[in-house]
Amino acid sequence: MINNIILSFFFFWIFALTLIILKLKSHYYNLISRTKKSNIDEILDKIIFDNEKINKEIESLKNRLNQQIDQSKFYLQKIGLVRFDPFERMAGEQSFVLALLDKEDNGIVINFINTKEGLRVYTKRIKSKQGVDIELSQEEKEAIKNASHFYK
Numbered sequence: 001m002i003n004n005i006i007l008s009f010f011f012f013w014i015f016a017l018t019l020i021i022l023k024l025k026s027h028y029y030n031l032i033s034r035t036k037k038s039n040i041d042e043i044l045d046k047i048i049f050d051n052e053k054i055n056k057e058i059e060s061l062k063n064r065l066n067q068q069i070d071q072s073k074f075y076l077q078k079i080g081l082v083r084f085d086p087f088e089r090m091a092g093e094q095s096f097v098l099a100l101l102d103k104e105d106n107g108i109v110i111n112f113i114n115t116k117e118g119l120r121v122y123t124k125r126i127k128s129k130q131g132v133d134i135e136l137s138q139e140e141k142e143a144i145k146n147a148s149h150f151y152k
Contacts, residue, residue: 031043072103073102073103073104074102074103074104074106075102075103076100076101076102076107077101077102077103078099078100078101078102078103078105078107078147078148079098079099079100079101079147080097080098080099080101080142080143080144080145080146080147080148080149081096081097081098081099081143081146082096082097082139082140082142082143082146083095083096084096084097084139086113094114095111095112095113095114096112097109097110097111097112097137097139097140097142097143098110098112098143099126099140099143099144099146099147100147101126101129101144101147101148104128105126105127105128105129105148106126106127106128107125107126108123108124108125108126109123109124109126109131109140109143110122110123111123111124111137111139111140124136129144129148
């Protein structure tokens with residue numbers, strides 16, 4: 001009786017192992033046929049090669065992205081506008097100052113002054129929120145301040 005139990009146990013064990021091996025063999029042949037490779041080593045080599053290639057591409061993209069981020073500091077990112085009446089006798093605030101700055105607070109300030117004779121336009125270079133060659137007016141300083149608030 002014990003021999004029959006042991007024999008039936010081994011029979012089921014061998015049957016289960018045979019099913020597992022057949023399933024693995026089927027999976028292996030499916031893998032080989034789908035990838036058109038002759039053995040599993042070629043498949044693994046291709047996966048490793050593709051992974052290295054993808055990693056190189058990712059590294060290249062990271063470098064390009066970092067370059068773009070560094071260059072973006074010099075794009076116009078801050079805009080400030082202040083309307084004012086330069087002569088305090090004309091009706092309304094028809095003149096204005098426009099500040100155009102990059103991330104480092106460098107750029108230009110453009111004054112548009114409306115007079116009876118016409119429109120006059122003046123520009124001043126800005127470096128670190130300060131005028132480069134010419135002192136800034138109160139309106140220009142306010143436009144630069146507004147530009148800094150616009151960014152946040």
